[in-house]
Amino acid sequence: MTGLVATSLTCIKRDRVLFENLNLQLQTGELMYLRGPNGAGKTSLLRLLTGLSMPEAGEVTFNHAPVQHSESQFYRQSIYLGHKSGLSSALSALDNLTYWCAQHQVTVTESQIVNVLDVVGVTGLEDIPVAMLSAGQQRRVALARLWLKPARFWVLDEPFTALDTAGVALLETTFKKHVDEGGAIITTSHQPLSARAGTHRYFDLEYRF
Amino acid sequence: MRALYRGVLKRELALAFQHRAELVQPLMFMLMVVTLFPLGIGPGPETLQRIGPGVIWIAAILSSLLGMERLFREDFQDGSLEQLMLSGLPVSLIAAIKVFTHWLVSTGPLLIMSPLLAMFLNLTLDMYVALLLTLLLGTPLLSFVGAIAVGLTVGVQRGGILLALLLIPVFIPLLIFATSAVDSAALQLPYLPQLAIIGAMLLLAIAVSPFAIAYSLRVSQN
Structure with a gap:
């Protein structure tokens, strides 16, 4: 599988299991919208996907190589914007x-x-x-x-924070343009994306106790 | 290589220039500590000459600890460090350049100030030359080893004291060899062996510590 692929990821923060055996695949030409309540592990998941932090179990690969390895070339082809x-x-x-x-x-x-x-x-x-x-x-x-x-690959953690409505509109149309041109985006937000952002796929994370 | 020079080295120098007031603080601290000794112990030239090398070196270690937190703290807090680590450049080289520039902007002025300190403490010319050589070899060692601990404590709130507790024991060998070199110089004895040992420690630190710093920064991102 090409693209950004996460297989059976487990993330544990402060003795709390945020998610277990999570599988996710992001292909080019796709906008993935990550949903979940506060504390569900959206930011943790995005940081795992970029290789900034290490999963407890499982792995993240980009074009068949682990993201952190230079042979995957992930960092040449991706942008991460965090909090x-x-x-x-x-x-x-x-x-x-x-x-x-x-x-x-x-x-x-x-x-x-x-x-x-x-x-x-x-x-x-x-x-x-x-x-x-x-x-x-x-x-x-x-x-x-x-x-x-x-x-090509955009990993965006709540990019709409602090933006005014014009800014949100600009970003959403940019999303659509990027995806139409064969890019891939995974993003989180607490506001639903409007029709301007084009078609998108949901990925839901649940809050676990 | 160009990316490291234009993206990291130039940025570090620009940031240091913006924060020049912060860079002066450890220097002022060092100057004051050294000035306090003649006042507290008494201005006897022999006593001052006897304790001089130790005083300057202890002050140098403490003042370098004071400024060391600056190394990664801000970049960690504003997220620049994340972006650097995701740039695809080797993190160990980024760390080495950051440590080197930090050493350059924080210790360069100290070396310029050192003749004044040597005069305060009545050091002879031979002793001053030995002191300068030990500072030249020893202060980068402080920065390279210290940066590992800074990387580990960067995510901790108020890690300053923890940093000092972690590092001061590690710096004891350096302090012993450095002051012993200056003592030998005072007695007109050769002090090359001590310098060689400090030099060896420095080379080892330059070779190994960038990888340790990179690893500690990765741990802090978790």
Whole structure:
């Protein structure tokens, strides 16, 4: 099976079993919407999928190789956006994204980054420290990465947090465009996705005691 | 390699420049500790010369512990570390570069300040040269070994004291060899053996610790 595949994953946090024997498969051209109440383990699952944390049992593979291994090339083809924005508050939006692109080996020019910031609606704020921006603006700067890195697999943990309605609409149409172009997205959110996001598949996690 | 230089090294230097006030704090601490000794013990030139190397080295260890938490804490809290670990670059190399830049910006000024400290404590020129050499070899060792513990405690609230408890015992051999080198220099004896031992410890730390730091950071992400 190609794509991002999780087989019989088990996650235990503080002696509580969040999920056991979980199987999940994410293929290109698919938008998967992960649902579940608070504490069900959505974030834990997404972190396991990216290889940031290690499962108690089971494994996550990408194109038949474990995600952490360099031969899987997962990190070259994926973007993960978590609860934490990944932006250094002392640096400007432009600097943050410039360094991020260099780290992820994406070649972009300064004007391209400025253009993307324009698209996500943070015009004219690229030179001031990120700490001075509002929560929604910081989220928009963090989301700008989706436009910068040509990655197929998007792993997004509550990307709609702090966004206004225009921001939500922009992100949803971007989801649809990305999936139509053969990308794959797995996302969590507490608001249901609207029709703008296109067809999507649900994956439900239950809260276990 | 270009990615590491443009994405990690330059970013670290830019961040250090933004936080220059924070970088000065350990230096001021060190300066004050060293200044307090002549006041507390009495200004007898022989006494000061006797205790000088030990005082400077203990102050250096304590002040490096003070600034060490900065190494990964902010990047961990704002999520930059996650993004770095998902960039596909080897985490051990990222860690090595972060430690190196941290050493450069925190210890560089200390080395510049060291002649002043040596004068405070009435060290002879021979002793100062030996001290400078031990600091050059020893302080990167502090940073590389310390970073392992910083990686482990980065997820812990107020890990500062825990960090000191973990690290001070590990630094004892370094302290012994470093002060013994300066003592030998005071007696006009060769101090190359001590330097060689510190150098060997440093090389071992540079070779092994990046992998240990990478592993400790992975554990902290769990």
